[in-house]
Amino acid sequence: MGARPRLDDVAARVGVSTASVSLVLRGEPGPSAETRRRVLEAAAELGYRADRAASLLARRRRHLLGVLLDVRNPFHAELVDAIHAEADRIGYEVVLSTLATGRDEERAVASLLDFRCEAMLLLGPDLPSARLAELAAQVAVVAVGRRDDAVDSVRSADDAGVAAALDHLIGLGHSDIAFVDGGRGAVAAARRRGYRAAVRRAGLTARVVPGDHTEQGGIRAGRALLAAADRPTAVVASNDRCAVGLQDALVRAGLDVPGDVSIVGYDDSTLARLVHVDLTSVDQDARAQARHAVAAAVERLDGGRTRRREVVLTPRLVVRGSTGPAAAR
Structure with a gap:
């Protein structure tokens, strides 16, 4: 018995994307009437059934x-x-x-x-x-x-969440606010875009530091900021795990949080609520x-x-x- 037909088999038969095939099979708008006819015929010929x-x-x-x-x-x-x-x-x-x-x-x-x-x-x-x-x-x-x-x-509206973090820091007198990036994922990209848009609206200069959504990513970002000649006065991290790693790196180097550097995380996870972490963070509900x-x-x-x-x-x-x-x- 041969392998059961897959969505990409139908797409290859018709010469369209798997996304288009999926829209047709789910009855959603987008593909033309001709594309719908060809997809349904190909699915029937191949014996495809979800x-x-x-x-x-x-x-x-x-x-x-x-x-x-x-x-x-x-x-x-x-x-x-x-x-x-x-x-x-x-x-x-x-x-x-x-x-x-x-x-x-x-x-x-x-x-x-x-x-x-x-x-x-x-x-x-x-x-x-x-x-x-x-x-x-x-x-x-x-x-x-x-x-x-x-x-x-x-x-959650990540642009609004990051904007709230920036507004809070600007209200505290911060104008040099860095952002520790969350990496290449879709969620990280949305938060990075939100940061860039927020600093642009505030008339500030964007400063994105490479990182990821792990504590180690935050530690690496912290070390990079410590080595920089112009350390920012505040940092927004792409998530709480990254923020906690950043905080650890700065405190181990002898800096005070928030006296020397303010830190904001994202997620308002259980980590943020620990009394020795006490992290300002964006709650996603x-x-x-x-x-x-x-x-x-x-x-x-x-x-x-x-x-x-x-x-x-x-x-x-x-x-x-x-x-x-x-x-x-």
Whole structure:
């Protein structure tokens, strides 16, 4: 028996993108009438059928929500806790698949497919849009923390969150405010864009320091700032883990936070709330994100919704002890 046809097989037969094929098979607007006809004919000829459609037609419901998360990310842990509570309330079970050292997103997604989850809630995914479209043709997919036209999404307005951090620091007299980048992922890119836009509106000079969404990335950024001749008076980090690493590097070097340098994180995770960290951070409202993400998945599974949904929540800044007035120069 040959391998079961995949979404990219249909796309190759027609000569269009997998995203276009996914839109046709989900009945969403975009492709022309001619493209729709050719895609449907190719799908029929190849015998392509999405797993989710087949299971629903056969009425073999599993009521499983698969969740992809980074096991090292404390904010993801909070999201999962809230997702579990919401899923329990409506009679769904949750299957977890984690990112870890040596285990990437494709492998984590494959595990959820193996469990035959009816929907996937992907926390901060970095998969290409075409791959998300392919998954969405098989199961309901919700991207949490990232906007993508291929799937439903639930996220906070990262530009507004970073702008709130900048406004707070500017109000404290800071004018030299650096940003520790979160790396190449989609979430990091959104926050980087938010920082650049906010400093531009304020008439300040952007200063982006390489980093990533780990404590080690923050430590490296801290060492780079310590070696610079013109150290900033304030720094916004792309997430809390990075901010905590940055804080560690500066304090170990003998600097006072916030006396010498103010630091703002992003996520308002459990790390930020520790008394010895006391990090000013942007709260994304994990419980609201979890509630909307579960609702988006279930509306497709139980309510028959086909159009893409995007939920954008307004984040809020939680001020703690890591920020203070700008140090005199």
